[in-house]
Amino acid sequence: MSTPSTPRMTAPHWQQAAPALFVLxxxxGFIGGKLGLPHAEPLTFLLWRMALVAVALTIVSAWVKAPWPGSWxxxxxxxxxxxxxxxxxxxxxxxxxDQGVPAGPVAVIVGMQPLLTALAAGPLFGERLTRRQWLGLVLGLGGVxxxxxEKLALGIGTPLGxxxxxxxxxxxxxxxxxxxxxxxxxxxxxxxxxxxxxxxxVLAILAPMLETMHVRWTGAFIFALLWLCLVLSVGAVFLLFALIRQGAASKVASLFYLVPPVTAVMAWALFGERLGPLALAGMALTAGGVALVLRR
Known part of the structure; x- marks a missing residue:
């Protein structure tokens, strides 16, 4: 008489899809910034975003009685x-x-963050890098x-950007x-x-000093502002919070190397941004380097 097999426990469908949704x-964020910046200067745009999200999260925190820090x-x-x-x-x-650097290259450069964090974690937290991770750091830097x-050679963006x-x-x-x-x-x-x-x-002090603070309240700007505030700053952050509670945060970290190519595809579809062969190869190198550093 055969014994029934133990059913396999599988994660809910939302939990399986949530890490990829978070990265998407x-x-x-890069696309929303590019969409709204023609209608407001960068610090002014950010000031509106910071203010709206701070108010929204304060209301949410009070509603759910979330704990505040225990000391100043x-x-x-x-x-x-x-x-x-x-x-x-x-x-x-x-x-x-705002300086004209395309969204794709911006995402590639700041996408080096997991590599630099892993490099700095050694002396700060005693975390040692393996040879594979050092290889990933070199590949990622070469990709950037x-x-x-390529962008400098083509005259796209500025050195300041x-x-x-x-x-x-x-x-x-x-x-x-x-x-x-x-x-x-x-x-x-x-x-x-x-x-x-x-x-x-801080932006409320700096923006009036450095910018005119003029905003053209077009449909595109309002959409970009609401998207960045509600979908990105609130929705994505709370999705991450849910993933951490479910123990799936490591999946988010392992998928972060997909952010630059996903951003590049979006920028190509929405704004016609194109990457040449050298930039595409660099993006692949960076993605591979970050994957090597984060792989367990």
Whole structure:
């Protein structure tokens, strides 16, 4: 008499699809920025985004009674991480797009963040890199150099725009490491509200000093602003929160190397951005390098 086999436990369909959906949504951030920037200057655009998301997340946090930081010191650490991630990173990305750097190359350059984070994690957290990960770092760097070289050779974008991509890369890398070290216990809902609020406060000072703050409230700008606020800053972040609770965060990390090519495809379909053979090869190198670094 045969015994019945034990049924295999499978994850719900939403959980299987959620990591890829998160990467898809994250990729639209570059597209939303490019869509809205013709109608507002970069810091002004970001100020509106920070303010709206901070208010929305504060309301949500109060509604669900999410815990706030237990001390002013903890809140200050969260704010610093937010200024790095949302201020330098998003500010650099938006300013680079405003300088004419195409969305695809911007995504490739800032997509080096997992590689730089892995490289810096060694001295900071005692995490040692394997030979495979060192190979990934070299390949990823070579890919970025190829993409940047082609764009400069074609006269697309400006050296300042590419330098701003570097600022964005330093911001997201530094913010990730800072948050890992000092904000490990942060509640994602209230912590993100603090981060957006702190960044918005700084932008409220800088934007009037550096820009006219004029906004053309066109349909395209309103759509881009609402998309970045609701779908990306709230929807994607809370999707990530759900994935972490379900133990699927590692899948998100392993799929991050898909963000640059997904962004490039979107930019080609929506804006006609094209990548030459050298840039395509560089993108493939970068994706392969990040995959080697993140693979377990």
């Amino acid at each position: 949504l994250w990729s639209t 010191r903890a809140a200050a650490h969260i704010a610093v991480a937010g200024l790095l991630v949302h201020g330098l990173y998003l500010g650099g990305v938006f300013a680079a797009l 150099v190829a993409v940047v070289w 590419l330098a701003l991509c570097g600022v964005a890369l330093m911001g997201i890398t530094g913010g990730t490491l800072y948050q890992k070290r000092y904000c490990a216990e942060m509640d994602l809902r209230t912590g993100t509200a603090i981060q957006y609020g702190a960044t918005g406060a």
